[in-house]
Amino acid sequence: MNWIDHESYMEIYPPKEFNFKECLIFLDRSNLEVLHQIKEGSVYKLIKVKESLILCKIGFINNVIKVEFPIGPPSIHFRKKAAEYIWEWYDLDQDLGAFYQVANQDKVLKNLAHKYYGLRIMCIPDLFEALVWAIMGQQINLTFAYTLKKRFVEQFGESLTFEGDTFWLFPSFEKIALINVDDLRKLQFTSRKAEYIIDIAKAMINGELTKELLLQKKDDQQIQWSLMRIRGIGPWTADYVMMKCLHYTSSFPVADVGLHNALRNLLDLERKPTIEEIEKYAADWEGWQAYATYYLWRSLYDKNI
DNA sequence: ATCCAGGAACTGT
DNA sequence: ACAGTTCATGGA
Structure with missing residues (x-):
């Protein structure tokens, strides 16, 4: 992490390939985001961090990420933790130059890489949040997924109100481990998703499931296998979490409907591509399938193509 | 109305 | 192993 602490604010120095505005477009894609x-x-x-709530205002000036603290700066230890969170959130450890080398040789990715230069995967550093968000979003449209998330967060999450705006934290697994299926059914979760989510919260309470344990596995296959042993987590969810939480640039949620639609639009296909066809397009994406997927998702937000 | 949605588990063969 | 069915509801 490359940063300078100024006590009342912080500066974070991103790598060269970074476009804050592009990341904002992704963050701003739903007005139901809480x-x-x-x-x-x-x-x-x-x-x-620990028991402290830290409100961060994150801006971008002169190619530097500036982080301010509207309700007052926390102590240095907490500021560093906040900087680390932001570094991870914006996926700033990745060498996008390597991705662009791959993308510039590729028919599908070339234009996207140019058009969205500096876009980084907006990550979900918290494992519980990543898993729950992925499970919530299975087999429903994204708008409804956001509606479910909003209800879930506003029902079970902590919040802080400052100058009339309320800011929310994603609910902790400690809290969700104590609720029951009916609590989530009331929010329109399916019974199965409710079970999956509560079971995962319990596994995290027990310490059986942690981000650290997953990252200790010897390779990505082992991680994917560990995730898929959990009820409610199939290939798509495992890949999604590896991409958005564990920073595996080679993870590839190949069954993703958004990916299919993006390819259909971009390549002007009559129908959505089959898995086999997608794997042909992706033949040269080795190591960067997650970024390829993400850039294709991004293209869905340009309606005028 | 009708089809499909950032899938996965379950069931039957 | 593999295909078909169910979950459950909202969006477009």
Whole structure:
């Protein structure tokens, strides 16, 4: 992490290939999003370190990420944790130059890489949040997924209100481990998704399932296998979590409907491509399938193509 | 109305 | 192993 602490604010120095505005477009894709707010080019994000709530205002000036603390700066230890969170959130450890080398040789990715240069995967550093969000979104449209997330967060999450705006934290697994299926059925979760989510919360309470344990596995196959042993997690969810939480750039949610639609639009296909066809397009994406997928998702937000 | 949605488990063969 | 069915509801 490359940063400088100034006590009342922080500066984070991103790698060369970074476009804050492009990341904002992704963050701003749903007006039902409750885990951050965007105002005048800055992102407001509430995070929790130990028992402290830290409100961050994240802006971008002169190619530097500037982080301010509207409710006052926390101590240096917590500031560093906040900086680390933001570094991970924006996926700033990745060498996108390597991705662009791959993309520039590829028919499908070449234009996207140019058009969205500097876009990074907006990650979900918290494992529980990543898993729950993925499970919530299975087999429903994205708008409804956001509706479910909003209900879930506003029912079970902590919040902080500052100058009339309320900022929310994703619910903790400690809290969700104690609720029951009916609590989630009331929010229109299916019984199965409710079971999956509560079971995962319990597994995390027990310490059987942690981000650290997953990252200790010897390779990505082992991680994927560990995830897929959990009820409610299939190939798509495992890949999604590896991409958005564990920073595996080679993870590839190949069954993703958004990916299919993006390819159909981009290549002007009559129908959605089959898995086999997608694997042909992806033959040269080795190592960067997650970024390829993400850039294709991004293309779905340009209606005018 | 009708089809499909950022899938996965379950059931039957 | 593999295909078909069910979950459950909202969006377009």
